[in-house]
Amino acid sequence: MPFIEPRRQHPLGVLILAAQFIFKFAQQFWPALVVGSFGDNVVRNGLLTVGIFVAVSSAYAILYYLRFRFSVEGQVLVLEKGVLRRERLQVPFERIQTIQLYQGPLQQIFRLTGVRVDTAGSSGSELQLVAIRKDEAAELQAILRSTASTTADPGGAEGKGSAFEDEGGQDVLPGGASVERGEDPVVHAPQKELVTLGWGALLKVGLSQNHLRNAFAGLALVLYGLGNVPEQITAWMESLPAIAAPLIGVAFFLLIIPGILLFLMGGIAVSMGTAILKYFNLKSGIGAEGLHAEMGLLRRQAFEVPFARIHLTEWRSNWIRRKFDFETLEVRQAMAESATTGGLRVYLPAMEPTHRALFEAAVYPDLQTTPMLELLPVRRLRWLLWVAAATPTVLFWLVWTAPAAGLATALWLAFTGFTTAQRFGSLRLTAHEDTIVLERGWFWRRRTVLRMAQLQGVEWKRLVFLERRSIGHLVFHTAAGARRFAYVDKVQGHALRDLALNQHHARSSRA
């Protein structure tokens, strides 16, 4: 079997490591670089400092490369690394959540591949190979995947193999070392094609991003890049004769609409750019046991996500995406205990209804059956939402006087009345045999799907005022984060909680 002998990465990996360390150290020690450049001859000192810095970083990279060895011992991936502090990491296959292959720009030039291994207890970058040959990466992935997908999931109800280990978890060898290596189902199973993005679809994905947010990001970047240009403009304007002032005022007024247009176009350009960088040449498919996806222009990534390791899926769409019949799928896996950002995520844009049907038939087969329960929030929530949305009207009365403020208030109330009614109408929880679906949102729509068997806990929460009215919030704790369905009638909420727990136990005992 390959990888039994501890071995180093591909020799060209030194270059990639050097680039990484130079970048990383530059981020940390840039003040030292600036200070080092001071003196009589800034250019000479600066070059000297940078030279020393690059040399030290490269030497560190070489040491790191030489010390870094990886191997596979039985059912455990072993990494030895560390320049100053040596580490030996042992990762039992069954703890592996995802294996991600990626190619950054350097890897693409050298035709190498990086491998990132995520476990429920690590943040990911701890277990990373930066450069091995493409065929070796595929082989390593196949070996790691051979049991990772067939054995139990630490976050799932069935995952008893890993419970009650030491907190660190990674250094503990699996108790049952007798697990047989099965066929590798993910790689060899025939794949059903999911989304494949050509240029046309990529364009649509870019068009359906949040342009306003991207426009602001772009604007911030431009302002940062401009530096002192605004000051120069101010200085130039002050130097003009007084008679020009009204003309400039008119010119500015005329510039407002082109300015807004430019701003929006900038936003769209940023959206397009990021969409292309992220989703270029996206290919995805559904195998017998898992989801496969690869994407990206400068940094190409490939994911293999076993179905059992999917703890949460979220379908998001906005008005534009729905016009294209698109949804963005977000697949979430278990997150590390200390993580705040919430698990490993894979985003698949441009999922059409057929893709969604295909995906859900594979991951949540019971969604096709009639729901067992359906829950809607209490009517009170609609009024609460409206009251919350109406608070800005106070500002109108502070800024304007009676007729204008009254008109603005009426318009605002009408608008928010309509939007809150739509938002309220969109809230819905449906429970199938093993799946809970939470729907919310009107303009931006979100549909969250989670399995009852994978629930880490169910919570019934309420403030004392709500308790008196028999209203509360349901919170579903999953390994990929918590999701809330708020303002539910007590009797219905309790019925759903009891059902979810019952189904959870039924599933986990069957496994």
Next chain:
Amino acid sequence: MPTLVDMDVPANSAIDLTQVPQLEALEYTGVSPRYRTLRLLVWALVQCGLTLLVVSPFILKLVFPEQEAFADMEFDFWWIPLGVQATLGLFWLTEEWLGFPRRGYAVRERDITYRSGWFSRSTVTVPYAQIQHLELVQGPVARAFGLKHLKLFTAGGSGNLRIAGLEEGEADRLRTVLDTRSLD
């Protein structure tokens, strides 16, 4: 599509919804009464400290009347910080007083439920199968009171549970129960 209103007819014959065990019918076991004493003691200590902090300008003026910096101090709005402190302190005391009887846990065959809080109430249920590991914690103060806190950790951390203020023997028993149940 069936709703809960017409629930007497089960929507799906696989599971009879009326037969699903109900959590609401559970009897909760309260935590140790000594934990209430401990919490009230903490409350009193913190309140004393805060009050001291709030009235410290008065004291400084009384003790060092000849110091210029203190002599010039005016106390026109002395009641604001004191009022804020008293209100928050009373709210906290209410929470402790009314919330303590609500603290309790209930053990079922396959899950454990913990109930807590008066103002913000929460009832969390964690299936044994999802417990990644358990921790019994006892600080020096808790040791003096003969109490232990039990922490349950689940994957992802969002369902973590802390049952505070258990009697030592009870905590050990509960841990044993959870250990054996969750390994089944």
